[in-house]
Amino acid sequence: MKLVVGRDDLAAAAEKAAATAGTPxxxxxxxxxxxxxxGFLNGGSPDICEFAIVTLLQAVAYGKPVVLLPITALTRFQHQTLVTCSDLSVQDVEGRSVGVRSWSQTTGVWMRGFLAQQYGVDLRKVNWIVYEGGHVDEYTDPEWVSHAPAGEKLQKDFLEGRLDFGIMGNELPSDERIHTAIPDALEVAAQWTANKGFAPVNHIIGVSVAAARAHSETICAVYDAMRDVVAESAASGAAQRDSAGFEALRGPISEAAAFALEQQVIPRPVDFDELVAQTCDALGVRPARLGG
Incomplete structure (x- = not known):
């Protein structure tokens, strides 16, 4: 089988477990x-893949042959991702331009959810500019979202003042003018997490249905190995709020699914128990086997 995972510790654990189970x-x-x-969503390589939580939700909504393996590979605060180079703040978002890499980007879905949920922003009163499409071919962005001209770059438009705000995580450029639009954003994010009982999840692990059916024992061994890595990292403080198991992921995935539906990122509601049922059917196991 083929594996794509960004974290070396998760990859090493998965490779060792798979080799022991007899499927390298x-x-x-x-x-x-x-x-x-x-490629993963369309039945190609890889068989086990780290991918974004919103991509998972779209995949389920559009019937792609992939299922959730309940391991988080990237969990982080998101309130700090709304940035500006001006004296504007989060209170000024309505009527202004906001750039985001893709409408279906998970960071953008979380941040727009916070804008609506915590700050009362009417998302349709914002001039949204997106620069890329998503990973699911069947999906199209809402009609009230604008697309930047081909060849334009989010970071360049933002730094040169053609955008009032940007939503950027790892792609945030280095510039002393940039500051968060939400005052004390990390403190606000920590309080949101404390209130909810979970932090926003960006990336999880997925498995192709074909691999799950053909190599159930190996996939479950990979889950066990990754679960142990996540637990050890969380205990040592090396990983930020990562978790494993269906019940640990129920809160953040359900919240992201609600945000995604409100923002027309998915065409229908995706219930967390639907994800659980699909995974268990493909692997031939009960939910308790994967932390349910």
Whole structure:
């Protein structure tokens, strides 16, 4: 089987567990990992893949042959991702331009959810500019979202003042003018997490249905190994709020699914128990086997 995972510790654990179970894994070098998503969703390589939580929700909504393996590979605060180079703040978002890499980007879905949920922003009163499409071919962005001209770059438009705000995570450029639009954003994020009982999840692990059916025992061994890595990292403080098991992921995935539906990122509701049922059917196991 083929594997794409960004974290070396998760990859090493998965490879060792698979080899012991008798089905070796070959780790593919794909950077950034989201570039593997399109092939994964359409039944190609890899068989086990780190991908974004919103891509998972779209995949389920559009009937793609992939299922959730309940391991988080990237969990982080998101309130700090709304940035500006001006004296504007989160209170000024309505009526202004906001750039985001893709409408279906998970960071953008979380941040827009916070804008509506915590700050009362009417998302349709914002001039949204997106620069890329998503990973699911069947999906189209809402009609109230604008697309930047081909060849334009989010970071360049933002730094040169053609955008009032940007939503950026790992792609945030280095510039002393940039500051968060939400005052004390990390403190606000920590309080949101404390209130909810979970932090926003960006990336999880997925498995192709074909691999799950053909190699159930190996996939479950990979889950066990990754679960142990996540637990050890969380205990040592090395990983930020990562978790494993269906019940640990129920809160963040359900919240993201609600945000995604409100923002027309998915065409229908996706209930968490639907994800659980699909995974258990493909692997031939009960939910308790995977932390349910």
């Amino acid at each position: 894994l070959e780790r593919l070098d794909v950077k950034p990992v989201h570039k593997a998503s399109r």
